[in-house]
Amino acid sequence: MLKARTTCPLDCPDACSLIATIDEAQNRLLKIEGDPNHPVTQGFACVKTYRYPERNHHPLRPLYPLKRAGTKGGDKWKRVSWEEALDDIAARLKKILDAHGGEAVLPYHYAGTMGQMQYAHPNTFFRAIGASELDETICATAGAAAWEASYGSPRYGVDPEDVPRAKLIFLWGINSLYTNSHLTPKLKEARKNGARIVHIDPYESHTSKFADEHVKVRPGSDAALAYAMARVIVKAGLHDQVYLDRATKGLEAFMQEAEQWTLERAGAATAVPAETIERLALEFARAKASFIRTSYGITRHPGGASALRAITLLPAITGAWQYPGGGALLSTSGVFGLNKKFLGGEHLLKEPQTPKGYFRPNPRTRHINMTRLGSALTKLNPPIRALFVYNSNPAVVAPDSGKVREGLLREDLFTVVLEQAMTETAKYADYVLPATTFLEHPDLYTAYGHFYISWNQAVMKPQGEARPNTWVFAELGKRLDIEEPTLYWDADTLARSLLQNPTPWREGITLERLKKEGFIRLATPRPFLPFVNGANTPSGRIQFDPPPAVILDETTEEFPLTLLTPPAHHFLNSTYGHIEQLVEGEGGEPVLLVHPQDAKARGIVSGAQVRIRSRQGEVVRKAAVTGAPIAGTVVLEGTWWERPAPDGKGINHLTSERLTDMGGGSTFHSNPVQ
Ligand SMILES: Nc1nc2c(c(=O)[nH]1)N[C@H]1C(S)=C(S)[C@@H](COP(=O)(O)OP(=O)(O)OC[C@H]3O[C@@H](n4cnc5c(=O)[nH]c(N)nc54)[C@H](O)[C@@H]3O)O[C@H]1N2
Ligand SMILES: Nc1nc2c(c(=O)[nH]1)N[C@H]1C(S)=C(S)[C@@H](COP(=O)(O)OP(=O)(O)OC[C@H]3O[C@@H](n4cnc5c(=O)[nH]c(N)nc54)[C@H](O)[C@@H]3O)O[C@H]1N2
Ligand SMILES: [Mo]
Numbered sequence: 001m002l003k004a005r006t007t008c009p010l011d012c013p014d015a016c017s018l019i020a021t022i023d024e025a026q027n028r029l030l031k032i033e034g035d036p037n038h039p040v041t042q043g044f045a046c047v048k049t050y051r052y053p054e055r056n057h058h059p060l061r062p063l064y065p066l067k068r069a070g071t072k073g074g075d076k077w078k079r080v081s082w083e084e085a086l087d088d089i090a091a092r093l094k095k096i097l098d099a100h101g102g103e104a105v106l107p108y109h110y111a112g113t114m115g116q117m118q119y120a121h122p123n124t125f126f127r128a129i130g131a132s133e134l135d136e137t138i139c140a141t142a143g144a145a146a147w148e149a150s151y152g153s154p155r156y157g158v159d160p161e162d163v164p165r166a167k168l169i170f171l172w173g174i175n176s177l178y179t180n181s182h183l184t185p186k187l188k189e190a191r192k193n194g195a196r197i198v199h200i201d202p203y204e205s206h207t208s209k210f211a212d213e214h215v216k217v218r219p220g221s222d223a224a225l226a227y228a229m230a231r232v233i234v235k236a237g238l239h240d241q242v243y244l245d246r247a248t249k250g251l252e253a254f255m256q257e258a259e260q261w262t263l264e265r266a267g268a269a270t271a272v273p274a275e276t277i278e279r280l281a282l283e284f285a286r287a288k289a290s291f292i293r294t295s296y297g298i299t300r301h302p303g304g305a306s307a308l309r310a311i312t313l314l315p316a317i318t319g320a321w322q323y324p325g326g327g328a329l330l331s332t333s334g335v336f337g338l339n340k341k342f343l344g345g346e347h348l349l350k351e352p353q354t355p356k357g358y359f360r361p362n363p364r365t366r367h368i369n370m371t372r373l374g375s376a377l378t379k380l381n382p383p384i385r386a387l388f389v390y391n392s393n394p395a396v397v398a399p400d401s402g403k404v405r406e407g408l409l410r411e412d413l414f415t416v417v418l419e420q421a422m423t424e425t426a427k428y429a430d431y432v433l434p435a436t437t438f439l440e441h442p443d444l445y446t447a448y449g450h451f452y453i454s455w456n457q458a459v460m461k462p463q464g465e466a467r468p469n470t471w472v473f474a475e476l477g478k479r480l481d482i483e484e485p486t487l488y489w490d491a492d493t494l495a496r497s498l499l500q501n502p503t504p505w506r507e508g509i510t511l512e513r514l515k516k517e518g519f520i521r522l523a524t525p526r527p528f529l530p531f532v533n534g535a536n537t538p539s540g541r542i543q544f545d546p547p548p549a550v551i552l553d554e555t556t557e558e559f560p561l562t563l564l565t566p567p568a569h570h571f572l573n574s575t576y577g578h579i580e581q582l583v584e585g586e587g588g589e590p591v592l593l594v595h596p597q598d599a600k601a602r603g604i605v606s607g608a609q610v611r612i613r614s615r616q617g618e619v620v621r622k623a624a625v626t627g628a629p630i631a632g633t634v635v636l637e638g639t640w641w642e643r644p645a646p647d648g649k650g651i652n653h654l655t656s657e658r659l660t661d662m663g664g665g666s667t668f669h670s671n672p673v674q
Contacts, residue, residue, distance in 0.1 A: 004459035005035060005518045008049055009118075009438035010572045011111035011139075013331070013449020014182040016041040017519055018049070020439060022460050029053045029439060029460065038519060039161065040182050040450040047569060047585065048576050056437055056463070060422045060578050063464025066432040072409050073427050082465060085431055086472070090479035092414050093129075096385045097358055097480075102130030103366055104385040108373060110138055112391030112420075112575065115443030115456065116343060116498055117491045118469050122390060123344030124487045125473035129480070130362030132384065133349075135369045135664060138398065140331070142665030143296045146305035147330050149662070150313055150543050152536030154334025157312075158291055158327045159528035160450050164189035165325030168287035169197045170280075172311055173222065173298025177206040178569045180449055183293065184210070190291075190325070198280065200225075202564060203593065203629040215280070216630040219562050220301040220553030220670050221270040226310035227258040227550065228266030229281035230317055234258070238285035240319030247534045248316050250545030257547040269552060271630060289323035290315060294330055297566055300669040303551025305662035310548040316531070324527035333448040335522060337503035342486045343494070358480040371666045372657045374400045377407020390418035390435070390469050393574045395425040397639050399655040399666060402617045418469055421578060424642050424650075434466040441468040442491040444498060444514075451522045453506075455495065455514035551661055559614060559672035561598060561634050565651050566669065568638025577641035586637075589644045590651065592621040593635040599625040609646060614673045617653040620646045634673065 002024050008016040017035035022028065032052045036043035055061075065085035070076030096104050107126040113119050127133075135141070147155050163169070163186040176183050187197060187210075199211035200222070208214035217225060233239055234255060244251055263274035270277075284290045292311060299308050312328040320326035340346055348361035355361070368376045368384075373394055377384055387408075398404050408415065408428035417429035426432045440462040445454045470491075477487045489497075495511050502509065505522040514520060535542045553562055567573070570582040577583070592612065594604055604610055606625045611618055612634075621636065629635045642650045658667045 002459070004457070006439060006456050006459055007445045007454040007519070008045070009113040009115050009443070009445065010049070010575060011114055012572060013180045013447065014040065015114065015445055015447035015450065015452070015454070016045055016049070016182065017454065018045060020459055024460070027461050027463070029056045038452070040452065042182065042185055046181050048572055048582060051576065051579050051582055054579050054581065055576065056439065058421065058578065061420055061463065062422055062426070062432050062434040063466065064434060065465065068430050072411070075427065077432070082467070085433065086475050086479060089416055089431060090476055093386060093476070094358070094480065096414070097129060100382060100385060102360055102362055103132045104382065105129060105131040106368060106376065106384045106387050107131060107134055108370060108387060108389045108392060108394055109134065110136060110370070110392040113438060113443070115438065115445055116338070117443045117494050118441060119391060120344040121489070121494060122469045122473045124348070124484065125477055125482075126388070127345035127348040127361055128359050128477065128482050128484045128487060130360040130365055133365050133367045135367050137369050137371045137659075137664045138666050140296055141663035142299040142305040142660035143308055143330055143663070145663030146299065146308040147312065150309050150535070151531065152538070154337065154536065155330065156332050156335040156530060157329035158325065159524065159526070160186055160329065160332070162325045162527045163187065163291060164193055165527065166190050166289050166291035167195050167325070168283060168290040169195055170200060170284070170290070170292045171197065171207055171211060172200045172292050172294045174293055174295035175201065175205045175207045175297070175566060176293060177210055179295065179567050183449065202633050203635045204627075206569070215272055215276060218269070218271045218630060219564060219633055220303060220307070222298060223303060223307040223310040223548055223550040224261055224266045224269040224552070225272060225277065226307070226314060227261035228263055228277050229284065229314060230255065231258040231261055232263070232278050232281035233285045233317055236282060236285070238282070239317045243319030243322060244317070247321070247531060247542055249539050249541040249543055251317070254313065254544035254547045284314065285318045288318070288320060289326040290318065290320045291325055292328040294328065297669060299660060299665055300667050301553055302658060302661060302667055302670060303549060304660045304665065304667070306548035306551060313542070313544060316542045316544070321529065321531040324529070327531065331448040332451060333446065335451055335505065335524065336446040336453060337506055338446065338498040339500045340498065342497050345484070345486065348484070356483065359482045359484060369659070369664050371399060371659060371664070373398045374403025374407055375657060377410065377413065378403055385412065386414045388416050389425055393423045393425045395423070395428065396574045396641060396650045396652065399652050399668065400616050400657050401650050401652040418472060423574065433472055434464055436462045436466045436468050440466060444491070444495040451524055452519045453509060453514065453522065454519035455511065457515070549661065553670045555632075555672045559674050561632060561673050563612070563614070563654060563671040563673045564633060564635045564669045565639070565655065565671070566635070566637055568640070571638050571640070574639050574641060577639070583644055589646065590621055590636055590638060590640045591624050593626050593629050594623050595629050595631040595633070596625055596627060597631045598634065599623070612654060612673050614654040614656070614671050616656055619649045619651065619653050622646065
């Protein structure tokens with residue numbers, strides 16, 4: 001029996017340190033626990049990841065390369081050898097490259113693993129052949145663009161370990177008890193130290209119940225709420241003029257916009273009572289060490305980036321950034337300052353290269369926004385002819401599933417899916433290639449919810465013939481005679497390159513130390529007060545201008561309700577959606593939450609099956625009539641696999657390819673439906 005430390009690879013801010021118990025003789029993972037030595041993990045894992053043993057050994061895990069033996073979308077496969085699969089894929093690829101060039105090839109990938117090597121490095125292959133470039137917009141680009149417009153790049157905010165020192169906490173557009181559960185102990189500590197916690201969200205969740213107050217806001221209206229609060233603060237003279245003069249720029253333009261958001265008008269737009277807005281604004285300013293934890297959820301609206309900007313500028317008005325625990329946090333990802341020059345072939349897009357054979361880097365290649373995959377596969381001219389999917393499950397997670405499906409069904413599209421599970425995307429593949437899990441390959445990890453960097457050794461042998469993503473693309477690279485050396489790097493070499501040129505905060509963190517210690521905290525000052533004198537913007541100051549726009553969500557007569565589709569407690573996006581115990585934990589099937597007022601108007605009772613229509617399509621769900629959502633808004637938690645739904649269709653059959661106001665991001669929480 002082996003006990004080994006490892007890092008959770010999933011797309012979650014917490015990047016937990018985990019203790020795996022492994023039966024080495026059987027090569028079986030028996031148990032996952034939280035690492036008691038990690039100051040953020042604090043000895044507990046989440047409800048999902050405790051179930052990783054079932055996932056690692058699930059009957060739906062592909063163990064051998066599989067070649068399609070039936071129709072696309074079906075379930076007929078033939079087991080083939082790696083040799084046969086790779087030779088055939090390389091031959092098909094050469095034919096496409098010869099006839100149509102690199103742009104006919106599209107890699108589609110996201111953050112199934114957050115390990116630098118397996119997440120980002122496979123891109124080297126695609127950049128070497130000049131493939132179409134995927135803009136990775138499905139989650140974080142709207143938030144990134146918004147944060148960077150105000151605070152600059154790299155992106156970081158309050159150190160989560162300073163949160164216990166905050167005196168007032170707004171959990172604004174984040175369901176942190178589900179999606180950032182290792183913040184909870186810090187929130188509890190803050191509360192013990194006297195802080196009050198307010199959840200600002202359109203529906204009541206675990207997080208609302210945990211908070212001291214829940215403010216129900218109309219989706220997509222937060223910019224109006226923030227402006228009204230700014231107006232109250234300045235009118236009461238509670239802004240910090242000395243701080244504003246020293247560290248910020250452009251407040252006048254911002255306040256001109258704010259002037260229009262009287263309590264009355266903001267109350268009407270947001271559905272938050274005027275007294276509440278005023279009280280919260282005054283409390284926020286007076287507490288001084290006020291902290292806003294926000295997340296990407298709030299950005300998934302047509303005006304989402306502007307809303308995020310308006311919210312995260314409030315601590316700049318009051319000067320909260322000067323106090324330990326005060327300020328805002330979207331992500332800590334920028335704090336690590338890795339040297340990404342050779343990660344995923346970045347250099348191939350920047351430095352001129354001499355093409356040779358199939359090595360044809362093309363910095364001017366076309367860009368494809370991943371949020372518009374459906375259109376990319378069905379409408380682009382010249383078309384995509386080869387699609388490689390890894391670390392993602394687009395048939396379920398990408399918007400407008402109907403269109404995505406239409407694309408995946410194209411007989412002239414050659415599709416290869418690298419996977420750890422026979423997902424609904426894998427069913428459309430010409431080849432499914434079995435991928436290793438985080439326990440089976442080495443990798444370097446950072447985090448977006450704390451300041452620790454970590455290294456994973458492979459702690460068990462692969463199941464079946466599973467191989468890392470990077471192994472597959474190196475094998476294809478050899479078959480295409482690509483001489484680019486970084487394509488063949490191992491995880492150690494990549495990690496050493498990423499750790500080169502240390503910033504002062506990363507000084508002394510070497511691969512050798514990481515191998516010995518597992519995880520290491522960055523040497524950031526404590527408390528961490530990054531914006532006490534200014535910001536990382538070109539002006540060196542926090543930017544209020546251009547002032548964020550207020551773009552409200554739209555509904556229509558035909559589609560008068562707003563559908564929110566936020567994360568579920570027991571799944572991580574679609575990961576874990578096939579684990580029986582977790583599906584049970586979520587209630588066995590996806591359920592639509594409907595406010596009693598909206599239910600009554602439509603004759604809906606709890607348990608009834610309802611048809612939900614949008615411009616994109618329709619699905620059938622069981623309804624639960626509950627006061628949890630704000631009236632006019634319906635909520636369906638979780639990007640479930642399709643099978644558990646009554647009609648076998650995923651929720652993204654309803655969502656659209658509409659993009660956010662900045663950053664070209666997805667708008668999953670602003671769907672007009674009936
Ligand atoms: N358990 C679990 N954890 C996860 C995930 C998961 O699927 N399950 N996913 C991971 C990933 S990839 C990400 S990006 C993060 C996402 O983490 P979060 O940002 O927490 O999740 P979101 O869906 O993006 O939105 C969270 C909350 O925003 C609210 N919201 C939506 N629109 C608005 C609005 O206009 N105004 C306000 N005030 N609130 C709004 C939703 O009701 C929801 O409660 O979580 C990660 N962690
Ligand atoms: N309606 C709606 N849709 C959403 C969201 C929403 O809130 N509402 N959230 C969006 C967000 S925030 C995000 S981030 C996206 C996430 O969408 P995805 O990035 O697609 O995330 P997952 O659904 O978790 O799928 C990840 C897949 O990667 C596989 N995988 C994991 N590790 C590896 C590996 O090492 N190699 C290979 N080859 N595969 C691996 C897993 O088995 C899994 O099937 O979904 C988005 N979709
Ligand atoms: Mo995400």
